[in-house]
Amino acid sequence: MFEYEVLFELVLEAMEEDRDERELFNNSAIRVEEKKFDVSMADDARSVDSEDPILPERYNETKITLLLRDPQWAFAYWDVQDSLLTSYKRKTGFEKLFLRVYELSPNDFMMKVLDFFDIPVKLTDNKWYINLPKAGRDYYIELMVLIHGEENSLCRSNIITSPSKTILDAVQESRESSSLDNLMALCGFYTVGESSFSSAIPQRILSMLDTARIHWPE
Amino acid sequence: MSKGYIAFVLHAHLPFVRHPEYDRFLEEMWLYEAISETYLPLLRIFNRLDEEGVSYKLTMSISPPLASMLSDDLLQNRYIAHVKRLIGLAENEWERVRGDRRFAPIVAMYKELFEQNLKDFTEIYRKNILRGFKELSRKGRIELITSAATHSYMPLYDKYPEAVTAQLQTAVITHARTFCEEPSGFWVPECGYFPGLEKYLKTYNFQYFFTAAHAVLFADEKPKYGVYAPIVCPNGISVFGRDLSSSHAVWSADQGYPGDYSYRDFYRDIGYDLPLDYIRPYIHDEINRISTGFKYYAITGKTNDKVPYNIEEARKKAEEHAENFIYNRLKQVSKLTSLMDRPPIIVSPYDAELFGHWWFEGPIWFEFVLRKIGEFADDLALITPSEYLGLYPDNQKALPCFSSWGNKGYSEVWLNGSNDWIYRHIHKSIDRMVELVQRFPDEKGLKRRALNQAAREVLLSQASDWPFIMKTGTTVPYAVKRVKEHIFNFTRIYEDLCKNSINTEWLTTIEKRNNIFPDIDYSVYKSETGLKP
Numbered sequence: 001m002f003e004y005e006v007l008f009e010l011v012l013e014a015m016e017e018d019r020d021e022r023e024l025f026n027n028s029a030i031r032v033e034e035k036k037f038d039v040s041m042a043d044d045a046r047s048v049d050s051e052d053p054i055l056p057e058r059y060n061e062t063k064i065t066l067l068l069r070d071p072q073w074a075f076a077y078w079d080v081q082d083s084l085l086t087s088y089k090r091k092t093g094f095e096k097l098f099l100r101v102y103e104l105s106p107n108d109f110m111m112k113v114l115d116f117f118d119i120p121v122k123l124t125d126n127k128w129y130i131n132l133p134k135a136g137r138d139y140y141i142e143l144m145v146l147i148h149g150e151e152n153s154l155c156r157s158n159i160i161t162s163p164s165k166t167i168l169d170a171v172q173e174s175r176e177s178s179s180l181d182n183l184m185a186l187c188g189f190y191t192v193g194e195s196s197f198s199s200a201i202p203q204r205i206l207s208m209l210d211t212a213r214i215h216w217p218e
Numbered sequence: 219m220s221k222g223y224i225a226f227v228l229h230a231h232l233p234f235v236r237h238p239e240y241d242r243f244l245e246e247m248w249l250y251e252a253i254s255e256t257y258l259p260l261l262r263i264f265n266r267l268d269e270e271g272v273s274y275k276l277t278m279s280i281s282p283p284l285a286s287m288l289s290d291d292l293l294q295n296r297y298i299a300h301v302k303r304l305i306g307l308a309e310n311e312w313e314r315v316r317g318d319r320r321f322a323p324i325v326a327m328y329k330e331l332f333e334q335n336l337k338d339f340t341e342i343y344r345k346n347i348l349r350g351f352k353e354l355s356r357k358g359r360i361e362l363i364t365s366a367a368t369h370s371y372m373p374l375y376d377k378y379p380e381a382v383t384a385q386l387q388t389a390v391i392t393h394a395r396t397f398c399e400e401p402s403g404f405w406v407p408e409c410g411y412f413p414g415l416e417k418y419l420k421t422y423n424f425q426y427f428f429t430a431a432h433a434v435l436f437a438d439e440k441p442k443y444g445v446y447a448p449i450v451c452p453n454g455i456s457v458f459g460r461d462l463s464s465s466h467a468v469w470s471a472d473q474g475y476p477g478d479y480s481y482r483d484f485y486r487d488i489g490y491d492l493p494l495d496y497i498r499p500y501i502h503d504e505i506n507r508i509s510t511g512f513k514y515y516a517i518t519g520k521t522n523d524k525v526p527y528n529i530e531e532a533r534k535k536a537e538e539h540a541e542n543f544i545y546n547r548l549k550q551v552s553k554l555t556s557l558m559d560r561p562p563i564i565v566s567p568y569d570a571e572l573f574g575h576w577w578f579e580g581p582i583w584f585e586f587v588l589r590k591i592g593e594f595a596d597d598l599a600l601i602t603p604s605e606y607l608g609l610y611p612d613n614q615k616a617l618p619c620f621s622s623w624g625n626k627g628y629s630e631v632w633l634n635g636s637n638d639w640i641y642r643h644i645h646k647s648i649d650r651m652v653e654l655v656q657r658f659p660d661e662k663g664l665k666r667r668a669l670n671q672a673a674r675e676v677l678l679s680q681a682s683d684w685p686f687i688m689k690t691g692t693t694v695p696y697a698v699k700r701v702k703e704h705i706f707n708f709t710r711i712y713e714d715l716c717k718n719s720i721n722t723e724w725l726t727t728i729e730k731r732n733n734i735f736p737d738i739d740y741s742v743y744k745s746e747t748g749l750k751p
Binding site for chain 1: 232245248252373374377413436484569571575576619620621626627628629630633634638639641642643645646683686687690692693698699702703705706709
């Protein structure tokens with residue numbers, strides 16, 4: 001058990017180092033993919049000088065959308081119809097606009113709220129990145145106003161689900177059933193033997209987990 | 219039957235770039251470079267192996283935008299003009315470096331490359347290289363699959379079923395028209411999977427798709443074979459997860475083969491090195507210095523003092539790396555077979571453009587691998603996902619998790635401060651397109667043309683390439699302009715239809731410019747046909 005624990009810690013340290021290095025050098029597949037679009041190193045090389053078309057800044061509708069970015073972060077963008085916003089701003093006692101983030105049990109049709117938290121936003125804000133406190137949960141947001149101490153919901157977003165599994169979970173689960181070495185091999189953490197040639201060919205002892213961040217349990 | 223299998227998957231994709239309004243356009247170079255350095259060299263290799271009777275097989279996805287551009291008459295003719303310019307440059311270079319033993323062989327190599335490219339392009343493929351891939355598919359050498367219509371990053375549209383349906387339906391129709399067959403597999407753009415995508419894929423009869431490794435490893439049921447056997451979604455569609463070992467050896471410029479010091483350096487190009495007066499005719503607009511493809515130096519090391527490229531040395535290195543790759547896969551299979559009760563499949567997907575464009579020696583390496591792997595057929599054999607499913611149809615049921623192969627494993631590349639602004643506009647366009655289909659269910663004539671063009675513009679706005687470029691910072695102004703133009707074009711059509719007043723001249727102009735999917739039917743955005751997860 002002692003050797004297993006030591007090996008486990010060494011593996012996680014190696015993964016953490018690889019992750020840091022990879023974030024430094026950026027994902028290899030993405031770097032290669034960038035090169036498809038690399039035709040000039042000149043900063044001022046432009047294909048066209050014509051102006052970009054002008055898009056509306058907003059669509060004047062009361063709506064909020066929630067997008068999942070990764071297990072820890074979501075992105076929300078919203079808008080409030082001019083007439084509605086004006087009417088609230090005119091009301092005496094208008095205190096603030098804020099986002100309320102609701103946490104639900106996953107796939108709970110009753111949508112029982114487990115927890116919620118608020119994020120104050122300015123009237124001029126229209127987007128926000130939201131840190132998701134827990135994995136494996138459903139989330140949605142409401143855009144709220146506080147008037148005379150009374151909360152009113154302007155609109156509600158769609159529901160997103162944060163992924164529940166992490167590499168740590170997978171590793172810990174497998175401790176019960178198979179050796180770590182075997183698990184690592186099945187994950188692609190293949191222990192590469194010596195090169196068949198005397199000259200050094202760059203290889204790593206442990207390959208990297210594809211780009212997933214290690215999510216440490218709380 | 220072999221002890222283990224390896225499935226090479228080449229994903230060929232470029233965004234739709236076509237500017238008939240200019241005589242020459244900088245970003246069209248992406249296509250010309252890929253044709254010259256990747257697609258034609260790979261076709262030569264595949265055909266050579268086929269003619270010599272070397273047994274090989276692989277899987278290749280050709281994205282609909284790429285297929286559209288390769289079939290386009292304007293771009294085909296522009297490619298011919300482009301490669302003729304490069305042949306002219308090669309002839310000038312030959313005169314300039316005559317007698318210089320360091321550079322003359324390299325110039326000769328490029329001259330031969332471009333001359334062969336012109337010959338193959340015009341004489342063998344009659345300007346459409348898709349014919350080459352189609353023939354190889356007919357012979358059973360390549361299993362051709364498809365990807366999303368405009369390569370959209372699907373997880374950011376998971377709440378827009380009509381958008382997902384439109385991407386898939388248009389892709390399937392385009393693939394069938396191009397290759398006269400239905401695709402059995404689907405390359406998920408950027409391996410961007412969201413739970414529920416498999417339901418859409420099943421509707422279009424896909425049998426399998428590919429994901430990042432952690433999509434399988436973190437599936438709702440722990441995969442007993444890791445990524446070395448497919449899992450099956452509850453609806454019966456199979457999932458192949460990427461193998462990290464084989465991918466990393468080839469992808470990584472720092473740790474993998476492409477970074478070897480004897481290989482050609484990507485950045486040292488005569489487009490930047492030589493005097494402007496000399497190079498002017500061969501660079502964009504005769505003003506902006508660009509890569510010409512004539513690169514004369516080896517990577518050498520972490521130094522600016524590069525040594526001249528040695529062709530033979532690089533070739534030997536490619537052979538060595540091919541042998542090393544096979545050696546390590548054999549060891550990998552040996553390890554895996556001790557853990558599995560069936561032969562493992564090592565799924566090795568790569569962007570096709572890695573071979574030849576980024577890693578100049580990549581096609582040579584790949585040819586060595588395909589040639590030499592046959593010596594080990596009892597231990598390691600080439601296979602396609604379809605064939606593996608034919609051998610092993612019963613696989614573990616599990617649902618993959620949300621994931622991508624982008625940096626950090628999820629959606630950050632396509633959703634961050636540099637590009638998050640696009641989504642409110644694209645999502646709005648999708649909603650409006652669905653609304654248009656409901657309001658105009660069965661139009662003819664000018665209105666139908668407008669509606670079809672609206673569908674094209676919405677699809678084009680969703681290309682994952684644009685937010686990708688905004689994040690990675692290569693040609694950001696162009697990427698921004700593209701998104702804005704497509705949203706603008708769509709919005710104008712939407713407003714014109716609402717006012718019942720369409721500007722025919724303007725519509726005709728953008729139809730001719732953004733002419734992807736000529737037979738598109740705007741009802742592809744019909745809400746009733748969209749699956750709701």
